Amino acid sequence: xxxxxxxxxxxxxxCSLLLGCQQDSGPAQPQLQPALAGGTPQTGTVEDDDPNxxxxxxxxxxxxxxxxxxxxxxxEKLHVxxxxxxxxxxxxxxxxxxxxxxxxVYVQLGDSVEAGTxxxxxxxxxxxxxxxxxxxxxxxxxxxxxxxxxxxxxFAGDVISAAELQRRESESQxxxxxxxxxxxxxxxxxxDNGAMNDLVKRGQILPSVMIKAPHSxxxxxxxxxxxxxxxxxxxxxxxxxxxxxxxxxDVPEYTADFVMQGQQVxxxxxxxxxxxxxxxxxxxxxxxxxxxxxxxxxxxVDNPQRKLKPDMLxxxxxxxxxxxxxxxxxxxxxxxxxxDHVFAARDEKHFTLVPVELGEAVNQxxxxxxxxxxxxxxxxxxxxxxxxxxxxxxxE
Numbered sequence: 001x002x003x004x005x006x007x008x009x010x011x012x013x014x015c016s017l018l019l020g021c022q023q024d025s026g027p028a029q030p031q032l033q034p035a036l037a038g039g040t041p042q043t044g045t046v047e048d049d050d051p052n053x054x055x056x057x058x059x060x061x062x063x064x065x066x067x068x069x070x071x072x073x074x075x076e077k078l079h080v081x082x083x084x085x086x087x088x089x090x091x092x093x094x095x096x097x098x099x100x101x102x103x104x105v106y107v108q109l110g111d112s113v114e115a116g117t118x119x120x121x122x123x124x125x126x127x128x129x130x131x132x133x134x135x136x137x138x139x140x141x142x143x144x145x146x147x148x149x150x151x152x153x154x155f156a157g158d159v160i161s162a163a164e165l166q167r168r169e170s171e172s173q174x175x176x177x178x179x180x181x182x183x184x185x186x187x188x189x190x191x192d193n194g195a196m197n198d199l200v201k202r203g204q205i206l207p208s209v210m211i212k213a214p215h216s217x218x219x220x221x222x223x224x225x226x227x228x229x230x231x232x233x234x235x236x237x238x239x240x241x242x243x244x245x246x247x248x249x250d251v252p253e254y255t256a257d258f259v260m261q262g263q264q265v266x267x268x269x270x271x272x273x274x275x276x277x278x279x280x281x282x283x284x285x286x287x288x289x290x291x292x293x294x295x296x297x298x299x300x301v302d303n304p305q306r307k308l309k310p311d312m313l314x315x316x317x318x319x320x321x322x323x324x325x326x327x328x329x330x331x332x333x334x335x336x337x338x339x340d341h342v343f344a345a346r347d348e349k350h351f352t353l354v355p356v357e358l359g360e361a362v363n364q365x366x367x368x369x370x371x372x373x374x375x376x377x378x379x380x381x382x383x384x385x386x387x388x389x390x391x392x393x394x395x396e
Contacts, residue, residue: 054351075321075322076367077317078252078320080315086220094211095232096122096231098126101124104226107120108222120224122208135199138179151168190212217240245300247314249316256294256295332383333356334383340358
């Protein structure tokens, strides 16, 4: 009897142990699902830590081509801002030669004048004194000349000595020198030879003289009015010959080394419908403007119809001489936030948008000024599509 109970007890214990083992092993397979669900990240999404990095989706690979920046000889075309300026060698500032009062003004701002045109009339006591000095010097010179001629006759008749003849000839020379100085003084005051001859013949003092244009041009400044008292240092009129003008441009310092005198340039003026003008660089500055970090260049342009006005804005297109430069295709460039960018490859799937500094396109190539090296891998075709995908996934 005891043996039967013992057997039954061991059977019950064995069943309990078997049931317990089956319950412990049941949940083992469900615990593996989270690891499988984690998997690899979805392609075509922007990485969380960098919104400028995108993972390339397999279906987009056919639109994308990668490559490296390369070096080639290229004649880059610079586009620099400029202004129309007066040709300073064709500019003249007109003033009075002496202190006086303006009694007449004959021209207005903007008038075109020829050489010798009367601009204004000026009167002065200084002019009167100079004319009196000239008349006095002329009379003394004539008297000394006649005295010297008579002395020669007297010396020939053995009436006077050689010393007396020499004295009178010396006095005549001094008188002629004083007359010449008085004549020069009148010329400086604006009295011409014709007026001097009339002064000697008639003995009539001129009350005023003309201020005349020294050469032809346009009155671009007038700083005088009727009745104004002026000094020799005052600038009364400014004349400019506008048939030839300057176009002054500012070239960035990092490209100034490739700009030199004699280069041909194309100039466009927005105010005139972007008409194209040809010019030649005649000057390249030797110093850099510390505020703008640019070098001034100057171009001479013919302006026969006077369409180009001083201070008009212009754009100067300068073609450099061909030289070796690092370049990338235009298809590699995307524009973001008003700057040029390219997609640099981190690996076969990951591409990051990076800013670069580029020159203007020449033959479908963009010169690289900063931001890339020859050993970098970038997207050379399809950058536009890749950037659109980056924006789309970023918005999602």
